[in-house]
Amino acid sequence: MSTQQQAVKTSRREELLAIAAELFAQRGFRNTTVRDIADAAGILSGSLYHHFDSKESMVDEILDSFQTELFRKYEEVVSSDLGVRAKFEAIIRISFEAIHDNHSEVAIYQNDAAYLVEFDRFGYLNERNLRMRRIWVGLLEEGVRSGTFRPDLDAEVVYRFIRDTVWVAVRWYRPDGDLSAHDVAEQYLSILLDGIAARRRPIKKSG
Amino acid sequence: MSTQQQAVKTSRREELLAIAAELFAQRGFRNTTVRDIADAAGILSGSLYHHFDSKESMVDEILDSFQTELFRKYEEVVSSDLGVRAKFEAIIRISFEAIHDNHSEVAIYQNDAAYLVEFDRFGYLNERNLRMRRIWVGLLEEGVRSGTFRPDLDAEVVYRFIRDTVWVAVRWYRPDGDLSAHDVAEQYLSILLDGIAARRRPIKKSG
DNA sequence: GTCTATAGTAGGATAGAC
DNA sequence: GTCTATCCTACTATAGAC
Numbered sequence: 392m393s394t395q396q397q398a399v400k401t402s403r404r405e406e407l408l409a410i411a412a413e414l415f416a417q418r419g420f421r422n423t424t425v426r427d428i429a430d431a432a433g434i435l436s437g438s439l440y441h442h443f444d445s446k447e448s449m450v451d452e453i454l455d456s457f458q459t460e461l462f463r464k465y466e467e468v469v470s471s472d473l474g475v476r477a478k479f480e481a482i483i484r485i486s487f488e489a490i491h492d493n494h495s496e497v498a499i500y501q502n503d504a505a506y507l508v509e510f511d512r513f514g515y516l517n518e519r520n521l522r523m524r525r526i527w528v529g530l531l532e533e534g535v536r537s538g539t540f541r542p543d544l545d546a547e548v549v550y551r552f553i554r555d556t557v558w559v560a561v562r563w564y565r566p567d568g569d570l571s572a573h574d575v576a577e578q579y580l581s582i583l584l585d586g587i588a589a590r591r592r593p594i595k596k597s598g
Numbered sequence: 599m600s601t602q603q604q605a606v607k608t609s610r611r612e613e614l615l616a617i618a619a620e621l622f623a624q625r626g627f628r629n630t631t632v633r634d635i636a637d638a639a640g641i642l643s644g645s646l647y648h649h650f651d652s653k654e655s656m657v658d659e660i661l662d663s664f665q666t667e668l669f670r671k672y673e674e675v676v677s678s679d680l681g682v683r684a685k686f687e688a689i690i691r692i693s694f695e696a697i698h699d700n701h702s703e704v705a706i707y708q709n710d711a712a713y714l715v716e717f718d719r720f721g722y723l724n725e726r727n728l729r730m731r732r733i734w735v736g737l738l739e740e741g742v743r744s745g746t747f748r749p750d751l752d753a754e755v756v757y758r759f760i761r762d763t764v765w766v767a768v769r770w771y772r773p774d775g776d777l778s779a780h781d782v783a784e785q786y787l788s789i790l791l792d793g794i795a796a797r798r799r800p801i802k803k804s805g
Numbered sequence: 806g807t808c809t810a811t812a813g814t815a816g817g818a819t820a821g822a823c
Numbered sequence: 824g825t826c827t828a829t830c831c832t833a834c835t836a837t838a839g840a841c
Contacts, residue, residue, distance in 0.1 A: 401824080422628060422713065425817060436824045440818065467665070476795075504627065505769075531794075540794050548785045549794055551770055552763065560760040562712075570755070578755045585736075586793035587681075587747050587756055610806080631834065645807045647836065 416495035448475045457496035475534040484576050486557045491572035497561045543546040618656045623702035627710040664703035682741040691783050693764045698779035705766045746756050
């Protein structure tokens with residue numbers, strides 16, 4: 392949360408955060424002990440407290456810095472002069488790039504945010520959720536008005552559908568796997584926009 | 599896992615399991631203590647061990663009995679003489695009914711299965727995942743062959759998309775809320791099959 | 806079927822030496 | 824910046840009385 396140092400080069404602090412992030416992502420925040428983190432860093436658990444106040448401080452710094460950057464990208468798209476559909480596609484693509492580039496951070500958010508928001512310290516996660524919801528619902532409603540999106544769907548349900556569908560992919564997506572984030576994004580966009588049915592709403596089946 | 603009793607009427611055992619399931623669903627398995635469960639049941643933690651071997655036994659029994667029933671319903675649809683599209687819709691609807699009727703069990707599975715499968719005891723969860731994958735990919739490929747589904751999508755990606763999208767809804771769906779599982783299922787089916795775009799693959803925007 | 810009492814383990818965090 | 828040593832707390836599970 393706070394700017395501790397100049398942070399020009401990769402500090403020990405940042406090294407430790409990267410190690411912690413990977414462990415939190417793999418095992419979950421509660422299921423990762425400070426001893427696990429210290430072991431992975433090759434030091435003893437007590438030494439971690441020279442760098443951080445607490446285990447919570449670590450996950451806080453990890454999530455906050457990731458989200459700040461992510462929202463910057465979102466806002467850039469939203470405030471651009473792109474059309475609704477282009478904005479929609481850009482936000483989805485940015486999200487899959489985040490799953491690729493910041494896999495640990497996204498995994499931590501998906502697995503542990505529900506637990507963390509119970510603490511005051513992580514209230515900012517809720518605020519950003521709301522901001523995200525407003526961005527999406529606004530975009531969907533504008534798209535309906537402009538004839539880009541179907542008018543017969545509930546924007547709130549569609550928002551939850553898209554949000555969950557995109558981010559939950561962090562569970563199976565592997566940054567070093569054969570399937571690229573780009574390819575996944577294109578397939579997901581195609582399904583979200585056009586569906587998987589070969590033809591739309593067949594009235595009657597012929598066979 | 600084992601049939602302890604005749605189980606004709608709601609036994610104390612089943613009462614305790616229901617209490618545990620709700621707590622596991624709310625707080626997560628690891629974050630629920632045997633003391634929490636005992637407190638909620640109005641007894642002391644030691645007394646729980648008169649009914650169950652361990653905390654793991656409790657979650658085991660909860661998940662296994664739920665999944666057994668769910669798969670029975672799936673297999674019934676799969677082996678029916680319904681068409682591909684009707685089977686697809688039936689499986690989605692059964693899933694949302696499960697989210698409604700067995701909200702705790704689905705939530706536990708979504709939140710804790712990844713952790714539980716690390717233990718031999720919960721290996722059956724992996725087996726059922728594979729079975730589910732085979733059911734879905736088989737159905738999707740059959741649908742492509744019969745012209746029901748688009749041929750340009752990767753069945754594996756579509757399977758993951760659908761599976762995650764449906765089950766992750768347990769995070770926000772409330773069995774006692776205004777939005778019924780039926781309505782959610784219909785909207786999700788509509789998006790999955792036809793997408794949210796007003797028209798398919800517009801070549802050029804006119805406005 | 807529940808209680809009392811407790812064993813045994815593991816966790817987050819701290820103080821001060823090096 | 825790391826180590827040694829340790830405090831305090833909380834957890835799962837057990838043994839035997841009632």
